Each structure stands twice: as structure tokens, then as C-alpha cells.
Amino acid sequence: MVKLNKIYTRTGDRGTTALGDGTRLPKHALRIEAYGSVDEANAAIGLARLTADGELAAMLERVQNDLFDLGADLCVPETAKPQEGALRVIQSQVDRLEQEIDRMNVRLDPLRSFVLPGGTAAAAHLHLARTVVRRAERLMVALAEGEVVGEPALKYINRLSDHLFVAARFANSANGGDVLWVPGANR
Numbered sequence: 001m002v003k004l005n006k007i008y009t010r011t012g013d014r015g016t017t018a019l020g021d022g023t024r025l026p027k028h029a030l031r032i033e034a035y036g037s038v039d040e041a042n043a044a045i046g047l048a049r050l051t052a053d054g055e056l057a058a059m060l061e062r063v064q065n066d067l068f069d070l071g072a073d074l075c076v077p078e079t080a081k082p083q084e085g086a087l088r089v090i091q092s093q094v095d096r097l098e099q100e101i102d103r104m105n106v107r108l109d110p111l112r113s114f115v116l117p118g119g120t121a122a123a124a125h126l127h128l129a130r131t132v133v134r135r136a137e138r139l140m141v142a143l144a145e146g147e148v149v150g151e152p153a154l155k156y157i158n159r160l161s162d163h164l165f166v167a168a169r170f171a172n173s174a175n176g177g178d179v180l181w182v183p184g185a186n187r
Helices: 030-051 054-074 091-105 121-144 151-173
Strands: 016-018 024-026
Touching: 016 151, 024 030, 030 121, 030 151, 054 091, 054 121, 054 151, 091 151, 121 151
Parallel strands: none
Antiparallel strands: 016 024
16 A cells, blocks of 8 residues: 655755645645644553553554554645545544443543643553643644545544543553542642
């Protein structure tokens, strides 16, 4: 499907980059910012996977693959005439995230306060990844105000931040639980 023999092309030396349909955009264009943040989220999840194991590591690996699908979706703009062979995020990917959230959440105690990003190394990395996903979502929503962005793609990125939050709690659950916010604790 993808074959890369040469990594540098010099085609971006003047501050533009090519989309999957061949269109060139400035590297600061909203679409490029959106899928760049998706890529950054994927890298952050890769760090979290270094400290995760078992079921959690398997879920994160699936998410990383999905994020490449999402990047591919965003790099080929949707038009009135569907692009043949364009990879799009689909509802079943959103459904899988929801099922995984439910499977993890049923094993967790109810929250009694906001959670501070931390606890285990895995949880801290997952919270960082969650914040990057939230940024990617904000950029995708901004992009969707002026261009077509598929509904499943928007749902996926929204659900992913929930997934990462619950995954962080799940990672902490076996090691003493979440670090909770104590309002006004240091007054």
C-alpha cells in the first residue's frame, strides 16, 4: 500500500506540503495543523504504550493504527464526488472505542473529584496524549466549520479523549488509584 524509498523530496522547502489528492497547501493551513496534531497524539500514545502491558497495550496499538486512518482521512479532503480509494474513519471504529471504554470503566470506582494527570507512568503519558487529542479535536472542529470533515472522524476524535481518560484511570487502578484534585488544598 505504501512504499517509501526516499524520505526527503525537497518539495516542501518553500513552506507547502501536498495532500493525498495532490493539492498543495501552506504547512500552516488548518487541515495540516489538524492532521499534524493527530500525528502528535499518535506519538504520545506510543510513549504511553512503552509503560502499558496486556489489554491496555493492545487497545493502544489499535488506537495508533486508527490514528493513521484518521490522518489519511484528513489528508484527502471530502468532495461532492467521493475520492476512489480514500480511506475514511467509519462508525465501527467509534463503536469499538465505546465498547473498550465501557469494559475498562466497569472495573473502576466512581469518581468523587476531578483527576490530576498523574499516578503511574502509563497514566501520566495517557493524560498527556488525551490533551493532545483534545487539541486535534479543536482543530478538526474548526476545519469542519469551513470544509467537509466526516462525521465518524469527528466522533472518533471526541471519543478517543474519553477513551484515554478512562485508560489512564484503568492504568492507575492496579497501583493505588487516581490522584484526585483537592479544591483549595494549598490555601
